[in-house]
Amino acid sequence: MTGQDATMKTKTHAKIEIPTHSHSALARRIDAAAVVLRENVARFPSAAFATSFGAEDMVLLDLIDRLELAVDAFTLDTGRLHDETYALMDAARRRYRTRVRVLFPEREAVERFVAAHGVNGFRDNVAQRKQCCAIRKLEPLARALDGKQLWITGLRREQSPTRADVGILVHDATHGLMKLSPLADWSAADVREYVEAFAVPVNALHARGFPSIGCAPCTRAIAPGEDERAGRWWWEQPLQRECGLHIAPNGWRVRASKAPPAR
Numbered sequence: 385m386t387g388q389d390a391t392m393k394t395k396t397h398a399k400i401e402i403p404t405h406s407h408s409a410l411a412r413r414i415d416a417a418a419v420v421l422r423e424n425v426a427r428f429p430s431a432a433f434a435t436s437f438g439a440e441d442m443v444l445l446d447l448i449d450r451l452e453l454a455v456d457a458f459t460l461d462t463g464r465l466h467d468e469t470y471a472l473m474d475a476a477r478r479r480y481r482t483r484v485r486v487l488f489p490e491r492e493a494v495e496r497f498v499a500a501h502g503v504n505g506f507r508d509n510v511a512q513r514k515q516c517c518a519i520r521k522l523e524p525l526a527r528a529l530d531g532k533q534l535w536i537t538g539l540r541r542e543q544s545p546t547r548a549d550v551g552i553l554v555h556d557a558t559h560g561l562m563k564l565s566p567l568a569d570w571s572a573a574d575v576r577e578y579v580e581a582f583a584v585p586v587n588a589l590h591a592r593g594f595p596s597i598g599c600a601p602c603t604r605a606i607a608p609g610e611d612e613r614a615g616r617w618w619w620e621q622p623l624q625r626e627c628g629l630h631i632a633p634n635g636w637r638v639r640a641s642k643a644p645p646a647r
């Protein structure tokens with residue numbers, strides 16, 4: 385079942401059954417996330433959910449599936465993901481009715497990059513690293529978001545300095561749509577609690593020190609005290625460590641707008 389399935393209808397009154405042993409603070413966060421998801425998917429019917437199969441995205445997939453929201457769920461297979469991420473894609477396919485489309489980069493662009501810079505050319509300098517991300521992530525993302533009104537993400541403010549200003553609902557000028565981050569104010573502990581309460585499948589790498597997981601050659605485990613995204617492109621300066629998926633066209637981070645534009 386996908387958001388493109390015209391027969392699927394959003395379940396507007398579905399109630400998330402909170403396990404009785406869960407903390408009441410988690411119950412309030414779940415209710416709040418469910419409300420913003422329901423309201424905005426109803427308000428922006430052409431909605432997409434981009435998942436990288438990180439723990440936050442698994443929480444969102446679980447919520448979207450329980451609420452039976454009509455969204456186009458997709459992931460970007462860069463061709464350089466961990467085996468553990470592919471195993472989780474399979475697990476999610478078995479567990480959820482919500483289908484996640486897998487998008488690949490343009491073959492010719494990947495081949496040109498590899499011919500010019502080698503298979504690991506993204507390590508040479510920041511410009512080449514960003515070029516690799518542009519080919520393997522940004523172009524497929526733009527394709528997936530083309531024509532969409534709403535982009536649902538698992539961004540959280542606590543994840544890194546580059547995400548400290550993430551708003552729950554902001555206007556994304558790059559893609560010309562609204563971006564919804566229902567877990568923006570969730571902590572890592574909130575995510576863990578949800579995963580445990582609902583037995584959500586997660587990437588096996590999380591238990592091995594990888595709180596944030598991207599491409600295999602560009603992700604390492606973090607040390608105690610490091611921010612959650614310190615293991616992404618660790619050879620670069622902290623404020624350069626984004627792939628560009630969540631950066632505004634002028635290079636500044638996308639901040640919360642005062643109010644969404646009128647539709």
Ligand code: SF4
Nearest residue numbers: 506516517520599602
């Ligand atoms: S994370 Fe690394 S391998 Fe993946 S697209 Fe970006 S530079 Fe390329």
